[in-house]
Amino acid sequence: MAKQKNYVSEAVMRRIPRYYRYLTDIEKAGTERISSRELSQRMRLTASQIRQDFNCFGGFGQQGYGYNVSELRQELQKILGVNTDHHVIVIGAGNLGQALANYTGFKKDGFLVNGLFDINPRLIGISIRGINIYDLDDLERFTDQNPIQIAAICTPKEKAQEVTNRVVRNGIKGIWNFAAVDINVPQDVVVENVHLSDSLYTLSFRMNDY
Amino acid sequence: MAKQKNYVSEAVMRRIPRYYRYLTDIEKAGTERISSRELSQRMRLTASQIRQDFNCFGGFGQQGYGYNVSELRQELQKILGVNTDHHVIVIGAGNLGQALANYTGFKKDGFLVNGLFDINPRLIGISIRGINIYDLDDLERFTDQNPIQIAAICTPKEKAQEVTNRVVRNGIKGIWNFAAVDINVPQDVVVENVHLSDSLYTLSFRMNDY
DNA sequence: TAGATTGTTAATCGATTAACAATC
């Protein structure tokens, strides 16, 4: 039933993961179908917006019935591309890098950490949950020999652009950037930023007064 | 020179930390003044938008001159509320919680982690960079005896709402939520979400095709 | 003064909401 794909705005895109999260929960709770109105009440959106959002990707619903939860969840899963595995390397094996490698939650969504990289000789050679920490010098060799799609950048901000350039040169198309800088990449590479300090600033700002 | 405060939209608010970050860098590099046009080129925004954004808070610039970098940076610092210290507790001393406690970068912005809390007997009693891990049962006592403004929620998602309720009951007004759920709080409490899985989904989505 | 650049108003663009015919 899915029709033609429309342009997906930034605003819509940012809501998709949240829809997916809710629908996963709802399905687990055993609910078979849901209307845009019911979903809107749970998620504190308008029903109109939900229908508009879903219709960017084609009609998943049925008049008079609503949406089949399981079917819709699977559609969103496909749209997000989390129906297949992604292979990830983490560059920078400090606290944050190790935390990402340790976090088992990503695995169930198919994000598999295949290796960590660092320049600290004390870290090189050890392993975290069975994931080895390699010498950063081996980065190119590793990415040549293993099919890696995503690099998580957990280096100090001074090194972020440089290591990004290196992995991009070796064909990686997705950068998950935790360094507090905006990094530049070619058009065909995607950067998703997690600026923790920006997030804290925002929290502080909103606690402040405005 | 700062005029009346205007309403600050979500969109504007999300850009302020980035302005602050850039101006900090520019000041460090020794630049004394900058025009909206120069800044727009660096940040890939329009000069118009930058001027509109700053004018939500009053006029910081001077016709024919531009903006004084140091002054503007300080204004943004005040607006963000990061000119004073914030006391933080981290609930959930797993990988992520420990990484946050370990991360020294927050300290320089005045975000001071005063304690970690967990239910795991193996963790309770040890300390991370001089920050103790306490029994979650001691949460109320601790927040009564220490002036804490922010709680970082790093528990499994099933426990997130519950521990949030507990800290909110004890007067904490800022929640930095790392659990993959949307939590509910009273109107006077601020929640800032860091949904890492949503962020990964978004990355995957954009690598996919759209 | 002349040149530069702001602060601010007006125009445009895009996103959200409302409304309703189509249809299950």
Next chain:
DNA sequence: TAGATTGTTAATCGATTAACAATC
């Protein structure tokens, strides 16, 4: 069939961009 709810078009609202008078 009657009731419910979608998909989609139109109306509204808000955010971004353009333009320019004010002024340093």
